[in-house]
Amino acid sequence: LSVKYSIDKSLVNLFVGQYGDETEAILQGFFALDGVSIKVNTTKISTEELSKELEKICTVVPSNVAKDVLLLKGAGSVRELYGFSQGFFHVQDSASAVCASLVGAKENERFLDVCAAPGGKSFSVAQSMNNTGEVYALDLYEHKTELIKNGAKRLGLDNIKSFVNDASVPNDTLGEFDKVLCDLPCSGLGILGKKPEIRYKNVAFVDKLPSLQYDLLTTSARYVKKGGLLFYSTCTLNEKENFSVVDKFLSNHSEFEPFSLETDIVRYKKDRENTLTLFPHIHNTDGFFISAFKKVR
Secondary structure (H helix, E strand, O other), X not given: OHHHHOOOHHHHHHHXXXXXXXXXXXXXXXXXXXXXXXXXXXXXXXXXXXXXXXXXXXEEEEOOOOOOEEEEEOOOOHHHOOOOOOOOEEEOOHHHHHHHXXXXXXXXXXXXXXXXXXOHHHHHHHHHOOXXXXXXEOEOOHHHHHHHHHHHHHHOOOOEEOOEOOOOOOOHHHOOXXXXXXXXXXXXXXXXXXXXXXOOOOHHHHOOHHHHHHHHHHHHHOOEEEEEEEEEEEOOOOOOOOHHHHHHXXXXXXXXXXXXXXXXXXXXXXXXXXXXXXXXXXXXXXXXXXXXXEEOO
């Protein structure tokens, strides 16, 4: 498998240890993903109208798991496509779009995306709020927040605020939010087809990540108001960065309880009511993990 899929043997062993006989289907799925996924900006154009225009120049396939997401094949440069300069869409994988939709943001709410760059989830949430309320799309580096600002301007999303913020350091000036999303730094073991630079890394590079993820999630939890929701997501299929972090957080934070993710999407056998794992070979998406918590006290 290591030779066939050009992936370090230690990473293959990690997948075999967690997924057994399903490992090859997962690895195969990483490289079967083709084309580019876009999320339609429904504040400016309908999915049907944009799809009709794009079908004139490329193959357009609607996502089978995410609303208003289109998979384009043979499209060429995204910036040259119909509707890009007008802000009719932004690039976003179906899995990321599913995550944004499960947030369930409503008009006039306050939403915080603690590690937002390049901004796809914040853009989708801002659209679902119909450009109302406040969307804080923060990141550690200024060049990344500039990307978010430029994207929001192109999309015509005036409710997005983006500035530099260190997610590891409490910032009481931010206040409390109805919904907080922690899409945190991870090993990227759900997007190996898109990340050739990590395919030959030794598995040891993931060892310190769960501790970092837990610490960032704990810091971010302070921004959730009572009755509000906290979301944790990664683009990895490493269970130690996913289920283990969720379990540790819940065991150490009695003020939060699991929050059920209502969805018709087929769930992985190890998923609970408050988790959803997406796979390339099953859902035709990046490998992705989503979980949710409600602050009850």
